[in-house]
Amino acid sequence: MTTGKPTRSHWTSLAASAIAACSLECHARPVPPDAAAPQQLTLATDVTNASPKEPGMEELYLGVTLNRVDTHKLGHFYRAHDALYTDAATLHALGLSWPGDHQAHGLVALVSLPGLEIHYDAANQRLSLTAPIELLGGPSALIGYIPPPPPRLDPAARAPGLLFNYDLYAQGGDGYRAISGWNELRLFGLGPGVWRTSSVVNATHSNIAGDDRQFIRLDTSWELDFPSSMVSVVVGDSTNGALDWTRATRFGGIRVSRDFNLQPYRVTVPLASFAGEATLPSTVDMFINGIRQSEQNVLPGRFQIDSAPVLNGAGQAQVVVTDITGQSRVVNFSLYNNPSMLQAGLSDWSFEAGKVRLDYGLKSFSYAADAMGTGTYRYGLSNFLTLEAHAEVTRDLSMGGGSFMLRMGPAGGVLSASYAMSQHAGDNGYQHGLGYEWEGVLLNVRLSTLRNDAAFADVASLAGTGLPRRVDQAFFGLNLGRGQLGTSYLRQDQAGGIRARYASLSWSQTTSRYGNFSLSFSHDLGGGTGSTAYVYWSLPLGDRRQVWSGAQHQTAGNTLTAGATQSIPGDSDGWGWRVQGAAGDQATDQAEVGQLTRFGEWRAGVQAWRGDGRSDTTAYVDVNGGVLLMLGSVFPMRRVDDSFALVTTDGIAGVPVMLENRFVGNTNDKGQLLVTELNAWQNNDVKIDPLVLPAEIEVGRVQLSVVPPTDSGVLARFPMRRTTPVMLALRAPDGQWVAPGTEARLESNGAPAVEVVVGYEGKVYLQDPPAGARLMVPLASGQCSIVLPDPLPGSGWLDLGELPCR
Missing domain, CATH: 3.10.20.410 (PapC, N-terminal domain)
Incomplete structure (x- = not known):
């Protein structure tokens, strides 16, 4: 010392x-x-x-x-x-x-x-x-992943609108014609929540059965979301919450549930965590499967790093701790993640009340006579254990049960088990299930069984949906290095002794040079449909094109198929086509062409089938899209399955608009463009390109983070206005340029004076000067002035040239 x-x-x-x-x-x-x-x-x-x-x-x-x-x-x-x-x-x-x-x-x-x-x-x-x-x-310092705040809706972006989605399909052949249409109507921005209703229309003509027409209502509902608490309320037609060992049921009534989609950036599964210590100030890097996920600076002491999971199944993590002297130490450990598990302390739930929907797709207003109630609750007791419970009740029926999901260490997979009881018409029934899952780089295993006795019942079974008495499933997948090998087994027993058992074996390989190969074989162990074998090969050619060929063997016969296709672009205008030829006992030839535009998508084609000594040729066309009424204008558009935004540039036409740095179109003559494919409750980056605009256009902003609600549209406004820039050059009374840096003053009746600075060679720039305004210029010998023309000679950028100051 x-x-x-x-x-x-x-x-x-x-x-x-x-x-x-x-x-x-x-x-x-x-x-x-x-x-x-x-x-x-x-x-x-x-x-x-x-x-x-x-x-x-x-x-x-x-x-x-x-x-x-x-x-x-x-x-x-x-x-x-x-x-x-x-x-x-x-x-x-x-x-x-x-x-x-x-x-x-x-x-x-x-x-x-x-x-x-x-x-x-x-x-x-x-x-x-x-x-x-x-x-x-x-205590240990907690660093690393911090849940981001939920995106906030901009009240100024709210605008009422009415959206109509449609999908029309028509086909015709020898002796019959049919047309069917699905449609959905949404009302948003007018009061809280969003209203929806959907229906189908069918019309058929047959030389044998005659004519038939139907209109069937599908779903009608009103939804209100509370993103801060991740709670959603649905009144009308909906489905109840379900677990792996329960069944979802359509019903009409009210549903209140936790909805993690309202905060999509929040991670609900257990985080990848590492606890360590540092004697000196250090930098800690965490790698998962060789990819760096986080880099944190830590102070001396104990620390814990939480990183958002980036994998499903098993993986390897590596933590590198480097202190300020440059010395490093490396720690390797295993990870396992399952997307169905919840973080410790996090809950997920759903509660419903109403009447079971009957004959869905067949009748418009068919509901059970008795009311029912259901509830589902999940809770992350720890990062290794998730508990689940479910209950259903209606007249003469009550059912309830519980289950758990246990992550057995970093390399043990996930074990699950469930048990449920029911009471119906005085009889007690029981159901139990067991499952195991392991997903790794080289090996995937999924095993499950769910069994119940003849007395077990749930709400769906009272509505006429049969409940399988036994379902056994097994899957094994192996990464061979030269392809993926998989085998599966399925057994399903129905009431009345009906049993189905299937086994399958498959192999697939993807190569960069020779394309994609796959082989599959399945066998009905009960002997009903026999065996099926399939061989398939495809080769991508670029520009969304590929060719393929396949051969199939089944009890009904053998078929050889070959074809080529160019897929329709996913998010931009373009064409697509498909041709297919086949030979064998059951053969289908097909030719199709389609196009995606900003107004929707259409496909048209011809299909020829032949087999068992018969043949049939069918022509078909399919058209889907949408129509939007918003801000007093009607917009034909593509079909919208989520949310969208109406971009407005205050009447300035031809402005390029980009979504997530992808060009999506130019504003129309009203300065508007409809941008679809936005993600609800997420930050969608919408930009404009101001470089193509004339110099007289003043732009308020060039980027917006647009956050739309569920199934709704918002207004994305980029403030713009046309200006009149004026440039002139001032000469003093002695003929010399007014000195640079001189502070002049622009005066106009009824408007406050504006200070301007003279540049080199007497240059003065004025933004939107009033016609007839006077520019006062101080000089060493006194003061001089000029008067702007009234009216100004033209619009846009004006260069008045040299003006004498007197």
């Missing part, structure tokens, strides 16, 4: 001034080394409660560095016989702890702390401490 003999009176006065200037607040953690220096040093402890010094001790107030991190605190110490002393409170405030420290009384000698290295700089009155990790107190 380096010692010195400072002048006591000097440091006593310094301490007094420091005490007067500094706050007495106690901070328990050091400040990061790159943090800005505070305006005032903070005392490590309140001097009014300091332990009394012993006779002959020198009183010191020292700046303290702990493990090379400046604490930005003054520590109150005593020095005697080349040793430093302080009380336990000061050491705690500096971030140190040791066994039995809470029972310590009086002064503590720093040399008594095991492993503590002490360096006292008397000249600069600094104390440098280097402590082992055992002496660094305080």
